[in-house]
Structures are given as structure tokens and as C-alpha cells.
Amino acid sequence: xxxxxxxxxxxxxxxxxxxxxxxxxxxxxxxxxxxxxxxxxxxxxxxxxxxxxxxxxxxxxxxxxxxxxxxxxxxxxxxxxxxxxxxxxxxxxxxxxxxxxxxxxxxxxxxxxxxxxxxxxxxxxxxxxxxxxxxxxxxxxxxxxxxxxxxxxxxxxxxxxxxxxxxxxxxxxxxxxxxxxxxxxxxxxxxxxxxxxxxxxxxxxxxxxxxxxxxxxxxxxxxxxxxxxxxxxxxxxxxxxxxxxxxxxxxxxxxxxxxxxxxxxxxxxxxxxxxxxxxxxxxxxxxxxxxxxxxxxxxxxxxxxxxxxxxxxxxxxxxxxxxxxxxxxxxxxxxxxxxxxxxxxxxxxxxxxxxxxxxxxxxxxxxxxxxxxxxxxxxxxxxxxxxxxxxxxxxxxxxxxxxxxxxxxxxxxxxxxxxxxxxxxxxxxxxxxxxxxxxxxxxxxxxxxxxxxxxxxxxxxxxxxxxxxxxxxxxxxxxxx
Amino acid sequence: xxxxxxxxxxxxxxxxxxxxxxxxxxxxxxxxxxxxxxxxxxxxxxxxxxxxxxxxxxxxxxxxxxxxxxxxxxxxxxxxxxxxxxxxxxxxxxx
Numbered sequence: 157x158x159x160x161x162x163x164x165x166x167x168x169x170x171x172x173x174x175x176x177x178x179x180x181x182x183x184x185x186x187x188x189x190x191x192x193x194x195x196x197x198x199x200x201x202x203x204x205x206x207x208x209x210x211x212x213x214x215x216x217x218x219x220x221x222x223x224x225x226x227x228x229x230x231x232x233x234x235x236x237x238x239x240x241x242x243x244x245x246x247x248x249x250x251x252x253x254x255x256x257x258x259x260x261x262x263x264x265x266x267x268x269x270x271x272x273x274x275x276x277x278x279x280x281x282x283x284x285x286x287x288x289x290x291x292x293x294x295x296x297x298x299x300x301x302x303x304x305x306x307x308x309x310x311x312x313x314x315x316x317x318x319x320x321x322x323x324x325x326x327x328x329x330x331x332x333x334x335x336x337x338x339x340x341x342x343x344x345x346x347x348x349x350x351x352x353x354x355x356x357x358x359x360x361x362x363x364x365x366x367x368x369x370x371x372x373x374x375x376x377x378x379x380x381x382x383x384x385x386x387x388x389x390x391x392x393x394x395x396x397x398x399x400x401x402x403x404x405x406x407x408x409x410x411x412x413x414x415x416x417x418x419x420x421x422x423x424x425x426x427x428x429x430x431x432x433x434x435x436x437x438x439x440x441x442x443x444x445x446x447x448x449x450x451x452x453x454x455x456x457x458x459x460x461x462x463x464x465x466x467x468x469x470x471x472x473x474x475x476x477x478x479x480x481x482x483x484x485x486x487x488x489x490x491x492x493x494x495x496x497x498x499x500x501x502x503x504x505x506x507x508x509x510x511x512x513x514x515x516x517x518x519x520x521x522x523x524x525x526x527x528x529x530x531x532x533x534x535x536x537x538x539x540x541x542x543x544x545x546x547x548x549x550x551x552x553x554x555x556x557x558x559x560x561x562x563x564x565x566x567x568x569x570x571x572x573x574x575x576x577x578x579x580x581x582x583x584x585x586x587x588x589x590x591x592x593x594x595x596x597x598x599x600x601x602x603x604x605x606x607x608x609x610x611x612x613x614x615x616x617x618x619x620x621x622x623x624x625x626x627x628x629x630x631x632x633x634x635x636x637x
Numbered sequence: 638x639x640x641x642x643x644x645x646x647x648x649x650x651x652x653x654x655x656x657x658x659x660x661x662x663x664x665x666x667x668x669x670x671x672x673x674x675x676x677x678x679x680x681x682x683x684x685x686x687x688x689x690x691x692x693x694x695x696x697x698x699x700x701x702x703x704x705x706x707x708x709x710x711x712x713x714x715x716x717x718x719x720x721x722x723x724x725x726x727x728x729x730x731x732x
Contacts, residue, residue, distance in 0.1 A: 249716055252708050347691040361690050387700070394694050454679050461672040472650065479651070481725055483716035492727045493651070501653040509652055510662055514669050516646045525683075527673055532687035534676050539688060573672075586691025610692055 159184050161317035161635040164374045168220045178209035178223030178267065185225045185269055188318045188635075193299065194292040196309035196316075198230040198271040199238050205269045212265055220377055221264035227313045227322035230271040231278055232365075233354035234258055241356050242286030243276045245478050245503025247485040255354020256389065257323060257365055260382045269319065272309025276505050278327055278358040279471065283308025283334070284564070285507050293338055293561045294634040295600050301561040304334035307368065311338045314368045317635025321369040321378060327358045328463055329556075329579035331366045332591040336603025337561035339593040339632040340368050341620070343375045346610045347586025348393040350379075351386035359470040360391070362463070362583040370631045372592060372621040376400040379613060393611075400614040404621040409443030411619065414549040417448045418456055422575045425559040428602050431595035432555055435604065438626045446553070455541050458534045460573045463580040465531035468515035475512070478503065539585040546587075546609035551619055553606050554578070556591040560600035579605060588613040590620045593629040601632065638666035 159167065159181045170176050182205050189197065209223065216222040228234060231241040233251035235258075240246040258268060275285045283291040283305035291308035293301040294316045303312045307324035311334035314322050324331045326344040335342025344366035355365055369375045380399045386392045415436070423429060436446045480486030480499030487502050489495035504512070518527035545552060558575045582589035587607050594604040604623065608616045624630055640659050643666075647654045654662070676682060714720035719727070 252712050252716075348694075390698055391690075394696055454675075457675050458679060461675050464669070464672060481717065481727060486718045490728060492730050495727065496651045497653055500651050504652070506658060506661075509647070509650075509654065509658065510665060512650050512652065513643065513646045513662055514666075516650055517642075517666075517669075518673075520646075526677075529687065530673075530676050530682060532689065533682055533685040534679060536685050536688040537679065537682070539691070584688075584691070 160188055161631070161633050162320060163369070163371045163631050164220055164224050164320045164377060165371075167224060167320060168222070171215045171223055172217055178212045179206065181223065182206055182209040182225055182267060182269065185318055188316075189270055192313075192316065192318070194294055194303075194312045194316065195289060196272050196291055196312045198240060198242060198273055198288065198309070200270045201234070201237055201268055202270075205267050208267050216265065219264060221261065221266040221381065223265060223267065224321070225267045225269045225319045226261065227270055227272050227310050227319050228258065228268050229274055229307050229310045229322070229324045231274060231325055231356040232258065232323055234268060234271065237271060239271065240287070241277045242274045242288060243503065243508070244287045244505075245480070245485055245499065247287075249484050251354075253354065256351035256386050257382055258354065264381060272313055272322065274308055275306035276508055277356070277471075277475065278306045278325060278330060279508060279511050280305045281329065281333060283312075285505060287505070290564060295338065295561060297599075300564050301600070302337065302564055303561065304337040306330040307334050310368050311335065311340060311342075314338070314340055314370060315633060317633035321367055321374055324366055324368050325355055326364045326366050326583065327362045327467060328577070328583055331368060332556055332579050332589055332603075332605055335368060335591040336556035336605070337601065339601030339603075339629070340370060341372055341375050342366065342368050342591045343379065343617070344582065344589050345379055345383065345613050346393070346397070346588045348391050349383045349397060349613065351389040351392050353386055353388040357474040359467040360474065361470070362467060364583065370633055372617060372624045373401070373404060375590070376404055376617045376621070379617070395611070397611055398614040400617040403614050403618050406618050407443060408439055408619070408622045411444040412549045413439065413444055413446045413551055413553045413619075414449045414545055415446060415553055416451045416456070418451055418453050419554055419575050419578055420448065422572055423555060423558055425597065427595065427597040428555055428559060431602065432604070435594055435623065435626065439623070442622070442626070447549070449545070451545070452541055455538050456574050456578065459538060459581050459584070460577040462531045462534040462538060462584065463577065464514070465518045465527050466535065468511045469518045469528045470515070472512045472515035472519065535584050538581055542581055542585055542587065543609065550612075550615055551606045551608040553604060556603035556605035560597045560602055582607045586610050588616045590616050592620050592624055593632050594623065594627050638663045
């Protein structure tokens with residue numbers, strides 16, 4: 157019997173019934189990871205995982221994470237394991253501590269098993285810019301599609317069925333876009349719900365930790381078990397939020413959903429449009445009220461530049477500590493300045509250098525008002541406009557991407573920037589945001605996104621669960637049992 | 638974008654660029670500026686209050702006066718390629 161391609165709940169049921177053990181499962185996961193052809197791995201933790209699994213003897217019936225293996229995006233600190241965020245500048249850097257989220261999962265007896273590839277330092281949306289090269293999407297018959305980024309290895313690994321879930325991070329759409337391309341459930345909770353202690357900072361006021369899974373129940377469970385205030389991260393929320401699992405089965409009756417018409421009008425994929433409209437009809441048949449609403453198009457167009465300016469600016473500061481002196485992949489130099497210059501010049505890829513230049517330009521004394529300061533003001537207006545919508549509606553619902561996963565070597569379809577980048581609004585406002593699969597287009601997954609008011613995590617997950625019930629796309633994966 | 642400014646920006650970031658990178662970045666800046674110009678079209682944008690964080694909770698950042706464990710210095714320095722006796726060694730800074 158194979159133990160791959162199972163959700164957390166399914167694997168837990170096997171443990172409880174005594175049909176397998178964590179060590180059996182871990183060994184099978186390792187064998188599958190060793191056969192992987194999609195370039196998902198940075199570092200492995202196989203021996204640590206085997207030891208941990210072997211120590212788990214008595215199944216904890218009420219602990220669904222007991223013995224569950226998982227993957228970790230490589231910008232999350234793991235004690236004793238090289239952690240590079242897929243950047244050459246951090247080659248050889250070994251974390252001295254576990255990120256708080258890793259500690260919480262280990263305390264639940266979940267088993268971290270490998271670190272996954274990503275776009276370098278989280279800056280990218282294609283899974284092609286990390287120092288190990290292109291990470292592939294397991295969907296598509298010719299193995300030639302991107303899986304999206306920046307959480308590329310985590311997404312590809314979960315879609316391949318190796319593990320039930322992976323840790324990931326999301327600054328613009330880095331969990332929710334790959335989820336769409338890989339047929340996964342991808343969730344970033346309200347900003348501050350999960351401790352970011354141990355997450356490498358990209359843009360701290362937009363950075364979120366989150367999860368990639370193959371069922372809404374699993375992502376709800378993970379959210380409930382890992383959220384909460386952490387003294388080591390002063391941006392975690394003090395107010396206690398509702399648990400989500402217990403309200404997943406609440407019906408759609410009376411729920412009010414907004415579809416932003418100016419974004420929807422830009423979509424052209426016929427299957428996507430047909431399936432989305434089918435979904436709307438089915439949701440309405442279950443009592444939801446779905447409205448196509450107007451939205452200020454100037455503000456929709458402002459989402460990308462606001463994100464771009466703010467994220468590049470803060471990234472220059474967040475990564476200023478990457479000098480090679482205190483840690484990292486130092487290069488030689490005759491002076492202190494030479495060491496820093498050579499380390500950074502050789503350590504960062506061209507794309508990262510370009511982003512830093514944009515950030516530095518936006519922060520300069522003579523240009524700051526027209527770039528960084530103005531983007532902060534645009535952020536106010538964008539967030540205000542969405543909050544006004546959330547006063548009237550439970551959630552905004554839209555396709556998470558204009559189409560299925562693009563081919564690696566093909567130019568993207570000529571969509572505008574709006575429908576490709578609107579998901580960043582959830583980072584600007586810190587809103588809870590969930591992508592789940594809702595249809596297949598010639599065998600390739602299409603994702604739908606739900607985003608709601610900050611702290612309404614339980615409501616967003618409830619809506620996602622109800623949509624999963626409608627579509628039946630539960631535990632979608634490409635693996636073979 | 639003027640290549641002189643590109644060089645200045647890179648220098649401030651402790652980055653050295655190849656002539657090809659300078660040329661490429663100079664051309665790419667036009668896309669960035671076109672995107673940034675979209676913000677100018679928003680009426681009265683510069684009169685709006687800036688948003689720094691998604692939400693802010695009232696709290697105190699004072700911690701209890703308790704002893705907590707911190708990482709040993711030797712462990713912290715183990716990630717530096719050139720450390721000795723509790724210090725990171727760099728070439729002479731004061732000239």
C-alpha cells in the first residue's frame with residue numbers, strides 16, 4: 157500500500173487504525189523525493205526525519221498532525237540545516253534556530269522532511285529565478301510548464317502528492333498564484349496571525365506565512381493549530397481569532413459574494429469563464445448571493461505599481477544585512493568595502509540587483525515623494541476601497557490567475573497587469589486570502605480566489621470549504637497511488 | 638534612465654554592474670516609471686495619509702524583566718567565514 161497522495165486526515169486515519177507508522181510513511185516520502193524530476197529540493201532532512209519518525213510510537217488519536225511529513229520553503233529557518241532562500245549569497249548559511257512555525261509544528265509531532273526551491277529571496281512569481289534553476293509544474297504532459305512562484309518547490313511537491321502540506325510565504329501572491337497553477341489549496345491568513353519569527357524578511361509589512369495543501373480542511377486545521385501571539389514577533393496579533401475548523405460546514409445560505417467586474421471583464425480564457433459562471437450558478441443555488449460589482453479602475457491599476465515600489469524599497473533595507481561579513485557566502489576583498497561589494501555583486505542574481513535599484517531609486521531624497529511616499533498613500537486608498545466592499549460583502553471572489561499554468565518558454569498571453577497582479581491587494585490590506593482549484597482546462601488546474609476582511613479567516617475558510625464541496629476537487633494531485 | 642544614475646544607485650547598494658547590466662537596467666527603468674506614473678492619475682493622491690502597516694493594535698512593547706536564553710556567541714559566529722575569539726575579523730577599517 158502507498159501512503160503518498162493522502163491528505164492529513166486520511167493519513168491520520170491510517171495511523172489510528174494501525175495500518176502504517178510514521179517511519180513507513182517517511183521512508184516512502186523520501187523515496188518519492190529522490191525520484192523527483194521537477195527540481196523542488198534545496199536541502200533534505202532525511203536522517204533527522206527518520207529519527208523523529210522512529211521516535212513516534214504511540215499514536216495520538218486527537219492530534220491530526222502526529223507523524224505528518226511536510227516540506228518547508230527555503231526562506232524559513234530550520235535549525236542545523238543550510239537555509240539559502242535559493243540565493244547564492246546565502247550558500248553555506250546554517251540556521252541556528254527553528255522558525256516559530258517550525259517549532260509549533262514539531263511540537264505537534266509533524267515531521268519536516270526537506271527544504272524547497274523558490275524564486276530567489278522570494279522576489280519573483282515564476283519559480284525560475286532561484287539559484288538551482290527552474291522548478292517545474294507536475295501538471296502538463298510534456299513537463300514544460302511553470303508552477304509559479306515564489307513558493308515553487310513547495311507547490312510542486314504538494315501537487316506531486318509527496319506530502320500532504322508545505323509551508324510557504326506570500327508577499328504579493330507567492331502562495332496563492334502557485335496554488336492556482338498547481339491545483340492546490342493555498343492560504344495566507346490575516347497579517348499577523350502567524351508568527352514570522354524565522355521567516356527571511358522581504359517586505360515585512362506585506363510578508364505572510366501560509367500553507368499549501370490539497371484540502372480546505374487541512375489548511376483550516378493548520379491555521380487553527382499555528383496561529384497566535386508570539387513574543388518573538390511583535391507584529392503578531394494580540395486579539396484572539398476564531399478557530400476555523402468548527403465552522404467549515406456552515407452553509408452558503410445568505411452569504412454575499414462580490415465579483416469585481418472590471419477585473420472579470422479582462423479575462424478571455426473560455427473554459428475559465430464558463431466554469432466560473434457555472435460555479436456562481438451553483439453557489440447561488442445553495443443560497444449565496446453573488447454580485448458583479450463596479451470598482452475604481454484607477455485603483456485596480458494602482459495595485460501593481462504600489463506593490464512594486466513598496467516591496468522593492470523595503471527589500472533593499474531588509475536585505476542590507478547580506479554582506480557576507482557576519483554570515484553568508486563571503487567573497488575576498490582587500491578592504492571591508494571590497495568584501496561587501498564583491499559578496500553582493502557575485503551573490504545576487506541580475507533580477508535581485510534590478511529590484512534593489514528600483515527600491516533605492518524610490519527611496520532617494522529627490523524622488524521619494526513621487527515613488528515611495530506616493531505608493532504608501534495609494535496603499536491607503538486601495539485598502540480603503542476593498543474594506544468598503546467588505547462592509548457590504550463577505551468576500552471578493554475571482555479567478556486567481558487569468559488562465560492555467562503558462563509554458564516555460566512561451567511569452568505570457570497578452571493580458572493586462574491588472575488581472576495578473578490583483579492578488580497583491582490582500583497583502584496591502586493584510587486580508588485573509590484563499591485560492592482553491594475550481595476546474596480543469598485540458599487537464600490543467602484553474603484556481604479561484606476568495607479574499608475577505610482582516611480577521612475574517614474562519615469565514616473565508618468556510619466559503620472555501622463550501623466551494624470545494626461544490627466542485628468536488630478535493631485532494632487534487634498528479635501522483636499515482 | 639541615465640547610466641550615471643544607475644551607477645550611483647548601484648554604488649550606494651554596494652553592487653557592481655557589468656556594462657550589459659547597466660544597459661539592460663537603464664532600459665527596464667522605463668517600464669517601472671510607466672507603472673509608477675499610474676499613481677499620478679489618482680485624484681489628490683498626495684493629500685492622502687500614508688499607510689505603513691495593514692493594521693495596528695494598541696499594545697505595549699515592554700517585556701517582563703525575565704532572564705531569557707540567547708544563542709551563544711560562538712554559535713552565532715559559526716556562520717562567519719572569518720571569526721576569532723568572539724569577533725568577526727575584517728581588514729582594517731580606520732585608515
